[in-house]
Amino acid sequence: MNEKLARIFVIVLLLGGSIAIGISWWSDQVDVITLHARMPEEGGWTPADLTIEAGQPLHLHLTSDDVIHSFAIGQSDQPAVDIKPGEMTKLTLTFDQPGTYTFYCTRWCGANHWRMRGTIIVTGEEVEQADESPLYLELGLDIDAVHEAQVVPDEKPSVQRGKETFAQFPILNAQTYQSLDYYRSHSPEQVWQEMRGDEMLTSHTDQQLWDAVAFIWQSNTTPEALLEAEELYAENCAACHGVSGAGDGVFSGEQVPVTGESHDSQTGHEIVHATDFTDPYHILSTSPAASQGKLIRGGMGTGMPMWGVISTEEQTWSLVSYLYSFQFEEAQ
Amino acid sequence: MNKKRRVVQWSVLGIAALMVAFAPIPSVSTTPTERFFHVDAESFAYSPAILTVNPGDQVTIELASTDVVHGLYVGGYDLSITADPGQPTTLTFIADKSGTFRLRCSVSCGALHPFMLGKLQVGTNLLFLRGIGLTFAALLGVLFIRKPLAESEN
Amino acid sequence: MNLLHIPLIKALLKNRWPQFTIIVIALAGFILAILSGFFGTPVGSRNFGIIFVWIAWWAILMLVAVPFFGRGWCGICPIPAPGEWIQRGAMLGPRGQAKGATLSKSKGLGRRWPKRFRNIWLQNGSFLLVALFSTVILTQPRVTAIVLVAFLFVAVGASLIFERRAFCRYLCPVGGFIGLYSQLAPVEVRVVDTAVCKSHTEKTCYTGNDDGYGCPWDVFPPGMVKNTYCGTCMECLRTCPHDNIAINIRAIGTDLSVERNRKLDEAYKAFIMLGAAAVYSAVLLGPWGTLKLAAYSVGTLPWMAYATSFLTLILLALPGIFWLMVWFGKRLSDASQPTKKLFISQAYALIPLGLTAWIAFSLSFVFANFSYVLVALSDPFGWGWDLIGTAGIGWTPWLTNLTPFLQVGVLVGGFIWAAITSSKIASEKLDAARAARLSTPVIGFCLVFTLTLMGLLIA
16 A cells, blocks of 8 residues: 555656656747857857748747857848847837848857858748849948058048038038939049049148048038947947957957868968958048948958948938048037 | 973963954054056956055055956955956955955856955954964963973873 | 654555655656756756756765765666666555565566776776766756766666676666765664664565565675665665664764775765866856866867876876875874875775765855756746746845855864874774874864865855
8 A cells, every 4th residue: 555655656756747747848939939049150040040921920939058148130120039048038020021040149159150050931922022132232342352442531530620621611512522322332442533623722731631531521411320339339240340449359359260271261361351441542542332332241251241231321321421420520 | 391381381372372363553643645567357367366455555456357256346345347358347446454355256257266366464464373373372382381281181 | 762663654654655656757857858958948947957957966965965865866866767666676665566475577687786886987987987077967967868868778778688787786876875884874774783684585675575575786785884885775684584774863974984895986985076076066066168168068179188188197196195195194194004095094084974975066056056056947948938936036046154164164174074083093993192293184184175265266
């Protein structure tokens, strides 16, 4: 009698407990996708490809298997959700528009954090969207070409001084130089060269013209855009490009290219360091269109990610304008 | 050694031990200064891992993570900051409590996270000195005062 | 004082149900640890397996069970249970069968444990094996689960091949040091009167009868003079027809004064434990990241350097220095005993030093990480459960301001204990003056060790 009781006790507790755990796990899986976040070296998002019908709720249980990650969807208002190690975060998403969405991690989880992306394919009747060609392609720019400014300012151009200088420009010239299209398609050096060659502006010094360029750059953006870009830069760019913009971020020297001879990759000779935004020779010879192109398309085999599916066009132009602020003295 | 002498010696040692353990030691007073530490956090250690300041100093710690998100928790002061790679964060406080305090990582950063430790030393490590003193007091007691077993059986 | 004179205690210990219940609950926890290790989150701090084995169980073991109850844990350990049930053919034991039935035949081969392994050298080895991989085991749930399954597998296998609790007595790495430290415990299981045993021919405490099994630890109760190998399983309580078994409360460290059965394997265990405490304090609790990574990256060159240093320190350096100290003491005191004998007997002074070192070390991380226990109870697998509502509490340090003071107290107390033990052991064969000279270098060794550990933990 006692022995029987003992055996029943053991079976109920152990077997019963195990079955209860199993059932609980199973019921958690119904209609739910458990998305594991891992450092890219350990597999990244698992699974990395999700499919859902438009209008249907996508129930996600997010957990991290190592360090803190977070989940965000590119070009979306969906706020980023932190995914903490060993904790389960529940998130339900519904997509109205069919298409391919990119989800990505927004908290640096190692040198390869930026590779941590996945896709959600939303099926349904797709609305045909006109595919706009990015500006650098329309202009025929080779954004991979090596370039160096021939002329650079002696001291950092000041937006404040530039404003005063620019106010003295003849109106027609001013309108040309300040227009959005002109700004986007010309590098600061090109604008300066054109100003230098402009008969109406011969009375201004080289530095004054550089100041005017700085002012033109500032006037083609807004304080709100710069603020948003500053945040975006800190979260996404500073880790490689550095807090100071000098290309000396913590991961700058760790971006081993994916392409290229395998031998080169292993010896690390091909490591391309992040661009130094404080280098006037490089930045002043880059047009906003080229910067935008680099941002959208990425660095082709370097560690520069492609942000085309992640950032909205507005965010991209904001970031572009922010990058030049490393070269120009902002107005207070 | 007769019993009376032994009792006296134990009493003296006992008082000495109590003093070593509890007597307040006036600390060498220093002018409070501002101190700045740039601390790199990588899995699984801080660099530098040992920060030494004087009591009263204003301490600023700039935490920069070099691989994943790390935190820094200052035991005893109950302060913590978190730093994402590329976004260093700063913590400023007055080191008004003396002693040795553990720095721990406060954000789960991988397998050895619970062992990611550092040390904040404010002033002298009195407890360690007292511990050493007590150990030597114990040594004296056992070697010289304690009544050996063989003798006690006589 | 014999605790069995208290009727409630006697009843609770003689009855199989209380012990059985605790064992089954422990077994459930053990299996949950294995399941969560294999199927739960790989994040150690949120996994039941890691938290409950290396924080909760370890704390209970090192801070309560071993210091106060010696091998008390062995009496309720779930690891040998399944194997023993198969071996015995019963879960609850003889009382569970119908009255008058004979003991069911052992379902195993029931072989005697080989003579050459009747020592704790295998346990020294198994502990070192676990120690070399400890950084990975302690932090990776899957690895802890594999280790636990391996223990279970070996324990069941041992029960099927050998008689009694062969795994517990000769293989279990935990048992190796619990046995050593049980010599310090303030409780002991002994016979009341050996004269009664002399006239009892069947010696059912060792051979078993209708009421219980013969000592699973292969111990002969009437001949027991030390706690080292008694697993407090209470079988002898149940089988003795003359009520001649007592559970006595006694002064701590009593067994250290027993001159009989001092052996080299136990002496070496003392060094293994001392060295491990110091190395763990440096690697796990120190600020040196390179050391931690070396200990963690099993298979790499840094790890091999770490493993080699670790083994050299524990098996060669520490015993070597101690041998030197004993040799000095022998010269100073002009003792006539062979150095090896002095080495072994003086090594027993390191037992209290080791226990207090491990207590001090455990205090560091147990208190700081105890909040994880509540989280693990609510969400053992890291699947988002919240069984008792504590899944969301963040990490909260507990008693961390008090810990260093406790550690100093424990370490100084351990030093005093070790020093006195060394003197006492020396006095067994020498007069007071010469005994003092023999033990002085040994006490010096204890002093340096205490200060080193204090430095690693407090400084």
